[in-house]
Amino acid sequence: MIDIKYINELKSIFGDDWVSEGTSIRELHSHDESFHSHTMPDVVVWPHTTEQVSKVVKWANERDMPITPWGVGTSLEGNPIPVHKGISMDFQEMNKILAIHREDFQVDVQPGVVYKEMNKILGHHGLFFPPDPGAAATIGGMIANNASGIRTVKYGATKDYIMKLTVVLPDGRIIYVGNRARKSSSGYNLCSLFTGSEGTLGIITEATLRLVGLPSNFMAVRAVFPTVLDATNTVFSIMSSGLVPSAMEFLDDKVIEILNRDRGISLHEMPTLLMEFNGFSATGLKEEMGYVEEICLENRSVFLDKGIGAAERARLWEMRHLTLESIKRSHAGLLPLIMDVAVPLSRYSEIVAFVKEEVKGLVAYIFGHAGDGNVHVVVMGKPDDIERWVLIEKANRNIVLKAIEFEGTCTGEHGVGIGKRRFLPIEHGEGLVLMKNIKTLLDPNNIMNPEKFFV
Ligand SMILES: Cc1cc2nc3c(=O)[nH]c(=O)nc-3n(C[C@H](O)[C@H](O)[C@H](O)COP(=O)(O)OP(=O)(O)OC[C@H]3O[C@@H](n4cnc5c(N)ncnc54)[C@H](O)[C@@H]3O)c2cc1C
Structure with missing residues (x-):
């Protein structure tokens, strides 16, 4: 347990209401949405300003106390789990949109802003x-x-989309990296260093984000194929045709089966591609729809549902939202291991075929952001059913190794956290030594989200 003297010192920085050692609060900050073991922090704090963050980080560094930043805990690889306990720093209170620079297509925000809420507000400005x-x-x-x-x-x-960041370093220094110009060749790209660093190098307390204009019209297509190969070949055909989808999702027959059962719908239980295109006019989109249809039929599509306009897009895409929730709901009592690898587009068909073989016999659902070469597999199981979980872990390992062999990556988008640490030496080789040197340089006492990235 944390010394009461420390709690009092933290309260003098944050105020009594913004420091908690309550069990239920600590339990909430002990896990993300993954199956990884829970670890409760000793204390949870809610900062309101960059200066408070700086003060407490300096304080913690002098006491070798670990700090793990916390957004809202939706990670899937154990990223915000405070494995060395210490402080969980929750950014829920730093949730303001500070300025909208409409003419620059930019917004200044605090880190606790939920992007969906932000987009609702930006939508009023056409951004x-x-x-x-x-x-x-x-x-x-x-x-x-x-x-x-x-x-x-x-x-x-x-x-x-990151233009500028305010970052509190592990010794408490506040630095400002990047700028608001649309281009810059000025020095090392420190915005990139902190992006994807999972709270291991410093704490982001403010960000300037690049924005884009809201698309004026939409076209959506749901195409059904007899085999996975026909669907994945279509991804390559569409991407190499000059058409620019704004979304291109693959769902295997088992995913459609579970969606049908969970939602009471009746889609073809076959490999499916969901696509969206943005454009100005219905006429232009109609022409593009013709090309998309042609490509799908050339790749043996057996059914196409399509439409133009926001309502049609919503109708066609409704089934894709909350896919993970439908899978989880259909297997109460089991936990998901969510695999996430990405490969060059030319290897997408091969990786999906490999994944399908690897997960045969497991309760597994394959889907993914096909246009990015990104595959997800949700495998349901129980970590304490050791025999079965070993098979799940083995499939995960084989899939990751295959993705790396294909010159891809062990994690397309979920990050490293706890789950992908063991693959970093294989993916990065000597590059990982440089990453470790950067970590040691910035955080010699290893207080920032320890036990992530490096085993
Ligand atoms: C149903 C579902 C679907 C998902 N789909 C996708 C998807 O399609 N694509 C995708 O990329 N992800 C997906 N995710 C994963 C997850 O939503 C993302 O990784 C998301 O970015 C996590 O945000 P969070 O606010 O929950 O952060 P948290 O999980 O709380 O934290 C994430 C990491 O950021 C660090 N961190 C938080 N705040 C700060 C800060 N201010 N400064 C420094 N470090 C900080 C934490 O320490 C941790 O390492 C999905 C998750 C779920 C549950």
Whole structure:
């Protein structure tokens, strides 16, 4: 247990209401959405300003006390679990949009802003922040995990939207990295260093994000195929045709089966591609729809549902939302291990075929952001059913190794956390030594989110 003297010192920094050692609060901050073992922090704090963050980080560094930043805990690899206990720093109270620079297509935000809420407000200005991980994630958590999602195929990942950051370093120093210019060749790209660092190098207390204009019209297509290969070949055909989908999702027959059962719908239980395209006019989109249809039919599509306009898009995409929830609901008592690898697009068909073989015999659902070469497999099991869990872990390992062999990555978007640490030496080789040197340089006492990245 943490010394009461320390609690009192923390309360003098934050105020009595913003420091808690309550068991239920600590339990809430002991896990993310993954199966990884829970670890309760000793104390949870809620900062309101960068200066408070700086003060407490300096204080913790002098006492070798671990600090793990906390967005809202929707990670899938154990990223915000405070494995060395200490302080969980929750950014829920630093949740303000500070300025909207409409003419610059930028927004200044605090890290606790939930991106979906932010996009509702930005929508009134005709703007939006495209990375879309689906869950109710915070901007701090998205930057720290370099999150992406269904729109990445057209718009890129979170890293492509970071212009400027305020970061508190592990010794308490406050630094400002990046700028608001649309281009810059000025020195090392420190915004990139902190993006995807999962709270291991410093704490982000403010960000300037790049935005894009809201698309004016939409076209959506759901295409059904007789085999997985026909569907994955279509991904390559569409991407190499010059068409630019704003979303391109693959769902295997088992996912459709569970969605039918869970939602009471009746879609073809066959490999499916869901696509979205943005454009100005219905006429232009109609022409593109013709090309998409042609490509799908060339790849043996047996059924196409399609439409133009926001309502049609919502109708066609409704089944994709909350896929993970439908899977979880259908297997009460089991936990998901969510695999997440990405490969070059030319290897997408091969990796999906490999995954399908590897998970045969497991309770497994394959889907993913196909246009990014990103595959997810949700495998349901119980970590304490050792015999079966060993098989799940083995499949996960084989899939990751195959993705790396294909010159891909062990994690397309969920980050390293606890789950992917063991694969970093294989993926990065000597590069990992450099990462470790950077970590030691910035955080010699290893207080920032320890036991992540490096085993
Ligand atoms: C149903 C579901 C679907 C998902 N789909 C996707 C998807 O499609 N794409 C995708 O990329 N992810 C997806 N995720 C994973 C998750 O939503 C993202 O990784 C998200 O970015 C996590 O944000 P968070 O606010 O929950 O952060 P948390 O989980 O609380 O934290 C994430 C990491 O960021 C660090 N951190 C938090 N705040 C700060 C800060 N201010 N400074 C420094 N470090 C900080 C934490 O220490 C931790 O390491 C999904 C999750 C769920 C549950």
